[in-house]
Amino acid sequence: MTETVETSTPLGRPIKRKEDAKLLHGRTNWTDNIQLPGTLHMAILRSPFAHANITKLDVSGALQQPNVVAAYGADELGDLNGSVPCVWPVTDDIVMPDFPSLAKGKVRHVGDCVAVVLATDAKHAADALEAIDVEYEPLDAIVDMEAALAPDSPALHEEAGTNKCYVYNLGGGYDDAKAKADVVVKRRFINQRLIPAFMEPRSVVAAPMGMSDEITVWSSTQIPHILRVLIALVTGIPENNLRIVAPDVGGGFGGKLQIYREEILVTQIARKLGRPVKWTESRSEDMVATHHGRDQIQDIEIAATKDGTLLGLKVDLIANMGAYLQIITPGTPLLGMFMYPAIYKMDAYDFQCTGVFTSTTPTDAYRGAGRPEATYAIERIIDELAAELDMDPMALRQRNWITHEEFPYTTVAGLTYDTGNYEAATAKALDLFGMDELRAEQKQRRESGDPVQLGIGISTFTEMCGLAPSRTLGALKYVAGGWEHATIRMLPTGKVELITGTSPHGQGHETAWSQIAASILGIGVEDIEVVHGDTGRAPYGMDTYGSRSLAVGGQAIKKAADNLIEKATVIAAHQLECSPGDLEFADGQFSVKGDPEKAQPLAAVAFEAFTAHNLPDGVEPTLQGEATVDPEDFSFPHGTHLAAMEVDTDTGRVTVRKYVAVDDVGVQVNPMIVEGQVHGGLAQGIAQALYEGAFYDEDGLPLNANLSTYLIPAAPDLPSFITDRTETPSTTHPLGTKGVGEAGTIASTPAIINGIVDALRPLGVTDVAMPATPMTVWKTIQAAKGGQA
Amino acid sequence: MIPATFGYTRASTIDDAVAALASSDDAKVLGGGQSLLPVLRLRLNAPELVVDCSGIDEIKSIDGSGDRVVIGSGATHHAVMNDPAVTSSVPLLAQATATVADPQIRHRGTVGGALAHADPRADQPPVALALDAEFTIAGPGGRRTVPAAEFFVGPFETAVGEDELLVSASFPKYDGWGSHYEKFNRTAQAWSIVGVGAAVRMDSGSIAEARIGLANVGGTPMRASATEQALVGASSMAEIEAACAQAADGLEPFADEDADVEFRKHLVRVLTKRAVARAAGISS
Numbered sequence A: 001m002t003e004t005v006e007t008s009t010p011l012g013r014p015i016k017r018k019e020d021a022k023l024l025h026g027r028t029n030w031t032d033n034i035q036l037p038g039t040l041h042m043a044i045l046r047s048p049f050a051h052a053n054i055t056k057l058d059v060s061g062a063l064q065q066p067n068v069v070a071a072y073g074a075d076e077l078g079d080l081n082g083s084v085p086c087v088w089p090v091t092d093d094i095v096m097p098d099f100p101s102l103a104k105g106k107v108r109h110v111g112d113c114v115a116v117v118l119a120t121d122a123k124h125a126a127d128a129l130e131a132i133d134v135e136y137e138p139l140d141a142i143v144d145m146e147a148a149l150a151p152d153s154p155a156l157h158e159e160a161g162t163n164k165c166y167v168y169n170l171g172g173g174y175d176d177a178k179a180k181a182d183v184v185v186k187r188r189f190i191n192q193r194l195i196p197a198f199m200e201p202r203s204v205v206a207a208p209m210g211m212s213d214e215i216t217v218w219s220s221t222q223i224p225h226i227l228r229v230l231i232a233l234v235t236g237i238p239e240n241n242l243r244i245v246a247p248d249v250g251g252g253f254g255g256k257l258q259i260y261r262e263e264i265l266v267t268q269i270a271r272k273l274g275r276p277v278k279w280t281e282s283r284s285e286d287m288v289a290t291h292h293g294r295d296q297i298q299d300i301e302i303a304a305t306k307d308g309t310l311l312g313l314k315v316d317l318i319a320n321m322g323a324y325l326q327i328i329t330p331g332t333p334l335l336g337m338f339m340y341p342a343i344y345k346m347d348a349y350d351f352q353c354t355g356v357f358t359s360t361t362p363t364d365a366y367r368g369a370g371r372p373e374a375t376y377a378i379e380r381i382i383d384e385l386a387a388e389l390d391m392d393p394m395a396l397r398q399r400n401w402i403t404h405e406e407f408p409y410t411t412v413a414g415l416t417y418d419t420g421n422y423e424a425a426t427a428k429a430l431d432l433f434g435m436d437e438l439r440a441e442q443k444q445r446r447e448s449g450d451p452v453q454l455g456i457g458i459s460t461f462t463e464m465c466g467l468a469p470s471r472t473l474g475a476l477k478y479v480a481g482g483w484e485h486a487t488i489r490m491l492p493t494g495k496v497e498l499i500t501g502t503s504p505h506g507q508g509h510e511t512a513w514s515q516i517a518a519s520i521l522g523i524g525v526e527d528i529e530v531v532h533g534d535t536g537r538a539p540y541g542m543d544t545y546g547s548r549s550l551a552v553g554g555q556a557i558k559k560a561a562d563n564l565i566e567k568a569t570v571i572a573a574h575q576l577e578c579s580p581g582d583l584e585f586a587d588g589q590f591s592v593k594g595d596p597e598k599a600q601p602l603a604a605v606a607f608e609a610f611t612a613h614n615l616p617d618g619v620e621p622t623l624q625g626e627a628t629v630d631p632e633d634f635s636f637p638h639g640t641h642l643a644a645m646e647v648d649t650d651t652g653r654v655t656v657r658k659y660v661a662v663d664d665v666g667v668q669v670n671p672m673i674v675e676g677q678v679h680g681g682l683a684q685g686i687a688q689a690l691y692e693g694a695f696y697d698e699d700g701l702p703l704n705a706n707l708s709t710y711l712i713p714a715a716p717d718l719p720s721f722i723t724d725r726t727e728t729p730s731t732t733h734p735l736g737t738k739g740v741g742e743a744g745t746i747a748s749t750p751a752i753i754n755g756i757v758d759a760l761r762p763l764g765v766t767d768v769a770m771p772a773t774p775m776t777v778w779k780t781i782q783a784a785k786g787g788q789a
Numbered sequence B: 001m002i003p004a005t006f007g008y009t010r011a012s013t014i015d016d017a018v019a020a021l022a023s024s025d026d027a028k029v030l031g032g033g034q035s036l037l038p039v040l041r042l043r044l045n046a047p048e049l050v051v052d053c054s055g056i057d058e059i060k061s062i063d064g065s066g067d068r069v070v071i072g073s074g075a076t077h078h079a080v081m082n083d084p085a086v087t088s089s090v091p092l093l094a095q096a097t098a099t100v101a102d103p104q105i106r107h108r109g110t111v112g113g114a115l116a117h118a119d120p121r122a123d124q125p126p127v128a129l130a131l132d133a134e135f136t137i138a139g140p141g142g143r144r145t146v147p148a149a150e151f152f153v154g155p156f157e158t159a160v161g162e163d164e165l166l167v168s169a170s171f172p173k174y175d176g177w178g179s180h181y182e183k184f185n186r187t188a189q190a191w192s193i194v195g196v197g198a199a200v201r202m203d204s205g206s207i208a209e210a211r212i213g214l215a216n217v218g219g220t221p222m223r224a225s226a227t228e229q230a231l232v233g234a235s236s237m238a239e240i241e242a243a244c245a246q247a248a249d250g251l252e253p254f255a256d257e258d259a260d261v262e263f264r265k266h267l268v269r270v271l272t273k274r275a276v277a278r279a280a281g282i283s284s
Ligand SMILES: Cc1cc2nc3c(=O)[nH]c(=O)nc-3n(C[C@H](O)[C@H](O)[C@H](O)COP(=O)(O)OP(=O)(O)OC[C@H]3O[C@@H](n4cnc5c(N)ncnc54)[C@H](O)[C@@H]3O)c2cc1C
Pocket: B028, B029, B030, B031, B032, B033, B034, B035, B036, B037, B038, B053, B073, B074, B099, B100, B101, B102, B105, B108, B109, B110, B111, B112, B113, B114, B115, B116, B117, B121, B122, B123, B124, B160, B164, B165, B166, B167, B189, B190, B191, B192
């Protein structure tokens, strides 16, 4: 084997992102920018009702409108009205109702698709919707999850006869643990519904490609590869004739980890009419038709001894599926199932989750997907237990967490955490936070009766990411694998194409992947082109979600680069007339050990491999390395987040005064990108705590499905985050990396709410609902005061 | 979304604009477009003709040379909040304007547009009301002047007729007054849940005269007249608080996701106290 010599490589450097110049100069290729001759624009008539029978639908009026070429309801579309698939039937007896792209006789949420119009321009398509004759017979909306589960509730899907989608159980033994406990704390938390609200609205273009049988679909998606399989299955278009391209994609957060009805409709209609078809959603559509996230009722109970040793945990969830099952709707809450025990040692864990249908927008993965909900509930109840035991909440955590000597550690939920160092991350966070001064100020404010109270919120989180070992996914009934592919191809001129199956949509993969490959190949980051998001150019992949791209895709890149060097070594040895074992490879150059004058750069080897004039026997021309890697396990980033929260008790306004996040994401390929992911994640997690929440009235009408009332925080609403990292390399991932995409979102929500509750606990407050708006906080204070009086 | 089809004409003088408005039964003035365009794009309104007045130079000036500060309806929020005549003689208007939306919107949107739009949540109308602004309106019959007390008629409804153009709003000068606009919203760029504008004239440490306007507590901006009276003579926080305890009396605010009636009234009291105290420079 060749020896690799230590060099200074781009790995681990905060180099600027390759993709940014293009973004900043507006040279981005969004799906909506794609202009194909002869394109028809699709507009969608959506249900204004949460639940109604369609008693009349006549699209013929639309056909009379200017520039209109076609109009379809479910009847007119017939067999082309494909159903949206769900790939995660979590139990054998799960109820999986049909989810037609265009509603068949009944609409089940505001925004459900009723009919479409195709016109030669987008405006006339939108205008013509008004000429569709549609009548509805409204039915009772099904909004409240518990009411939906009651036996007398009308069923949203009549043929199912129930709104219960599934019941999933895990674990056991909690009752025995509870019997031994001195203290039991029980809480109900509401993890409210959120809207992904990515910056680029969804857009899809499908075009039959001229003389060939190929249909190309450009979509603003996170998952071009999975989409290709699913569109092929739904439409019957042979997969080999389908090419899916995710051009530049402006954010996803899980919201574009989906096969949407609009993608099916656009593809089918393009095929039917033999013309390109485009659809781009308005923000108003996005807010009701892009899948939502979270939305769980969490009943959680924890049992401990009086000295604060945890004995067991019981979790009973009701998870809102919304009106239909989308790609992984039922599995999303179960991604959190393993994470309730978090970093804590205990003997017993009972988990149950009931999925329920309601007449609301379907839910599915949203940044963190199941894990933020779990982390929220456990980190909140740990604080409540600490209060009950009159213990310092950090001391309670320290007493129960897995110490760094105990790794690898198999949790009560059955996961084996490879590494971690909660002590180190916590020590660093406490140091940056100035806990003692803040506690002193808190005491002083309490004593002086200051209307602005101070609270300290803790979240010592971990998560599982890097989805995922394929066998584990199989055991969970997920119908796909979790591997990832990379091909690294040396071109004759010494440039490199790095083909990845991950599909970035803002994360900076082009830079980070180049750094990994460049550091192994000893070439410049700028000499590498990262090819992604196009099944025509990057045929294999499992795409980007669940903080998997580096954790899994990064391994594939490393292995592909190693494979490439292995082949290059054989060629170089032949050229330099030595045996491969005599060569060393450093800084992009092969040289003979002990005779550095005898050397050949990798680029020269690539050219030899291209001309193939002088290759060793049995070595094939061209130089490339490929690898498809199935990860050994999930990866388990962790960290300690601390929030100092000011609460104005006169108005209920809450301000994040100081926020410290120390994350351990293992080895960092590019610390600047890590920093960006942490910041964005924190903003999203804090947003759940304080700002965001999608709500419905009792008729199932959305109350705030627009960006002037569904509030997303911007820079002025957030503090200057204080961030740092500890670096405990993953032992199951060859680069030592973990994942960072979701960490901030998962960690921050409970830190914020714990801080608010801590500020108000002397007033008798033991919980604050999310989002903790001024009115909510003020009313909570009033109620607590009333309770005390 | 994409607006429904509308006609478009660009006026370059006030007379042009008035003529264009008269040419259609269903015309709308376009100022900075920051409120009108969302309305059109959501198809909440589909006028036949849009008369773009953003190119009329006569309505862009801000003139403080006389005994009032006359603000052309086409002056942008950005221009208003930075104009020396406004900041020195009508500081409350500058302060309220600085809280409107974000810098991009403030560079496009106009004060005239905001006043004519009369969104109950808007921050400048209560200031115009409290400070006794006067509005000059041009129409087919010529020009007329309307006092603030008669200008705001209801939600999104003012004394400006469908065929009229708001030309300017003029404010008396409040040199030497203390003022503060207290905006309460959930994110920095969100609309007011409640906004309170307060201007006070101090005389040897106590309040001699107070003017208070309230945003988003009803269909139109409101003036807290009884509180204004009660504040006369106040010189301590306790006196201000006592006077402001009645600030929400008689209001019939609506309820929404951000505030029910009880919370909104509570906010009116707390925020009025804070706005007055800041305006008066009294902290204890
Ligand atoms: C995201 C966002 C946030 C905002 N936040 C706030 C906020 O926090 N506080 C706040 O007060 N405002 C806020 N606004 C509104 C902003 O102040 C607008 O600029 C203002 O309301 C309208 O001014 P405009 O010049 O853009 O008017 P336009 O949008 O052009 O017109 C608005 C209406 O006024 C009429 N109009 C305009 N000019 C005249 C005229 N000269 N004569 C007669 N009629 C006229 C139009 O016909 C139309 O009906 C916000 C707007 C946006 C988009």
